[in-house]
Amino acid sequence: MAFVMDRDPCDASPRLGWMALDPAPESVSQARRWFRKLIAPYEPACSVDDCVLLISELVTNAVLYGRSDDEWVVRVEWLRKGSSLRVEVHNPGFPASVRLRRPDADDAHGRGLFLVDSIANSWHSGPSRFGGTLVSFEMADAWP
Template structure:
C-alpha cells in the first residue's frame, strides 16, 4: 500500500500539510497519528484531540460511504486561514451522500457528522477539486493573530 504525506512548512503558505490514504480501515488510526505528529510543530491553540477525533470520523465516513465506480484514495489536507485551522477530507464519492443524521439511541451508526457539528466552529461539504466529495471543518482561534 502506498501512503503519501506532503508537508508545507513555508510560513506564507496556508496549506500546512496533506496525506493520501488507502480506503481501508487501517487508514483511520494512521490519519490520527500523522495529523497529530505533523500539526505539532505549528503549536495550535485549539484541541488537537478534538481535531483528531473529527478527522477519524470523517476518514471513516470517507472509507465507508465515499465509494465510487472506480477505486479512489482518501486525501486529508489542513490549512491555516488567519487564526483558524481548516481540515478537509476528500473521497471519490458523490456530494449528495453527505448529510447530518439524527440517529435513534439504539442506532449503531450515524453520529460522525453530529460530533463534527458539535465540536467544530463550522463544517461544510461539496464537490472536491480532486473529484468526488470534500467534507471540511474549521477550528476557530487555532493560533494567535
C-alpha cells in the first residue's frame, strides 16, 4: 500500500510531493503512476518521461537493496531547487553500497545508476536524513 502526499498549493516549501511505498516490486509501477499524476499541475519543462524512468530505476534499486530488521518503506520526494527538479529516493540500505557500474551490452542488470548518470543533469548518493541511503537526481531548467 502506498501513502502519497501532494503539497498544499499555499505551502511555500520547495517540496512538491512525496510518497511512501512498500518495499515490493509493485511499488515501482505505483511510483511511476503517482509521480506522473502529482507533478503534472506544476508543468515542469523537463521530460517527465525521463523522470519517471529514473524514478523507476531508483525505486527498483531501493526495493532490491534496502535492508532492515524492522518494517520499512521506500520514500520518494520531489522538490523544486531553484529552476531544477530534484527527486530523492530513500531506503534503509547502506550508503556505501551505492555505486555506478558500467555494464557490458550483454549484462542483464546493473543499468539503473548508469541511466541516471546518463539522463539527469546531476545525481548524488549518501546517507538519508531518515537513516539508510539517499539517492537523488536533478533535472535542470524544469522551471523558468
